[in-house]
Amino acid sequence: MFQHARRLFVALGAAVAVAFTTVAPPAYAQPVFQQLSSASQTKYAAIVVDAKTGEVLYAKRADAARYPASITKVMTLYLTFEALAAGKIQLDDRVIFSPRAAAQSPTKLGVPAGQSISVSEAMQALSIKSANDAAVAMAEKLGGTESRFAALMTLRAKELGMTNTHFANASGLPDSRQVSTARDIAILSRAVMRDYPQYYKLFSQREMVFRGQTLRNHNGLLHRMYGVDGLKTGFTNASGFNLAVSAVRDNRRLIAVVLGGPTTRARDDNAEALLVTGFDVIKRRDLGEKITIAQNLFEPEPSGRVEGSTEQGDQDLKIVLASATPPPSTSRIEVVEPKSRKTAPATPAEKWGVQVGAFKARSDAKEQIDLIGKRFGKQVAGAKPVTDKAAGRYRSRFVGLSEREARTACKAIKAKGMDCQVIEPKA
Structure with a gap:
């Protein structure tokens, strides 16, 4: 009798243990920041920004010239959103694929020359599929020619404060003239979500169905990281693996840009680690703790609040956030317009x-x-x-x-x- 009761108790205990194991939520694995080899560092650049304030929480070669690859399409979409807001185009307007648009290299929708899709479909194709043919077709619709549209892209970039950016095409396909920086891409990311929140949700769409085919978003963090709702990936052999990503937790939004990753996995892991660490740093700073993202990632800390160092010709800017209240030396990312040639008449008091x-x-x-x-x-x-x-x-x-x-x-x-x-x- 005693043995039977004992076996029943053990069995019951095991069942309870299994039940609790099943109900308990799985532990979240802390993302690991990939320390890159010297060879990989030549393309690498990164930045983390508070989307609301523009405060720079972390920067690594943030002002070094890099190839943006398909992150370029965020600017193509920005000008599309601008045209929609101005009433110049409508969501159901047709976007015709010229022979030049149809001939673009993959990734593409594969729409034959002479056929068309709606503006709404084109926007999804750009943000989800990263379709190069759709980017050129939209550029031609809005600018007449892709080269003219690229000039408009560059002009708008300067007006937004992207001082180190130049666009030569609408897709991000290889072109040595097409350059940007991690900081400039953060400016653009912030501008999109601030100026056109009604369209920003496009970047969180995980897939689209086009002519019976399901197309999956290339942004892997949308599928694996809590709070991520955008923005855009990019890759060419010259650029490496790029990502502009944004996430929201506890009503705080951060933007991370990682350029020149050696692999998709390394890029995504670093972006995730930067975001997770950034949210942790914000919480700890709110409690009065002196902590930085660089400290959490076990990176060497600069001797002063802002360190500029030269490595392989790149400018490496790190911002150290020393308290819960941002110190005077904290950097901010602002969306600005270029100096206007037409200024208001100066009065003696103004000078x-x-x-x-x-x-x-x-x-x-x-x-x-x-x-x-x-x-x-x-x-x-x-x-x-x-x-x-x-x-x-x-x-x-x-x-x-x-x-x-x-x-x-x-x-x-x-x-x-x-x-x-x-x-x-x-x-």
Whole structure:
């Protein structure tokens, strides 16, 4: 009797153990940041940005010239969203494939020359399938020719603050003239989600069905990492494996850009590790802990708050975040517009000035004015803060400086990785 009871107890205990094992959620494996070989480092660049504030949490060769590959299509889509918002095209308009578009190299939809798809289908093809033929067809629809559209892409890039970017085509297919940086791609990623949130959901779509065929999104982190909802992958032999990715956790959104990965797996692992570590760092900083992403990844820390070092000709910028409240030296990524040739007439009180950003929302422009005023109060002391509108954007400016004061202020602001343009008095 005793033996029977004992066997029953053991069996019951085993059943309970199995039940708890089944119900308990699986442990989440901490992603491993891949430390790359010297050969792989020649193409590698990365950045992590707070999508709301533009604060740079981590940067590695963020300003080094790189080939963007198919991440280029994010700009192609940005101009498409812009055309939709302006009423120049509609979602059900037809996009005709010219012989040139149809002849593009894969990845492609394979639409024969003379046939067409809708704008909506083209947008999905760009964001999900990364279709080169659809990119050229859309470029020709919006710009007349792909080369003219590429010029419009470059112009818009400069207006957004992507100062180190040049586009030669709409797809990202190999072209030595087509260059960008991790920082510029982060600027573009932030601009897309901020300016066209109604279309940003395209980047989170895991698959599309086109003419009876299911096409899967190339962004592997959409399928494996919690909170990821975009954006775009890219690859050519010259560029290596690229990824611009964004994720949301606890109402905080981060953007990570990884360029030049040696393999898809290494690229995805590093992007995931940067995001997961970034969210962890934000939480710990909110609790007052002094921690950085680089520390969590066991990377060497710079001696100062901002370190610029040269490695194989690349500029390596690391931002150390030392407290829960971002210190004055923290860098921000801003979406700006280029210096306008047509400035408002200068009054004796205005003289010279500086522009520190341009935004679609007045509230963002005022927030930037407040930020610069707090962090660079000495440099802009005595200047008048101004928020005005030009070219559809609200500009953040400080006016009433001498030429020397304006240039000194911009030098100090730029030294901290933030945008600034000197405003000359109108002749």
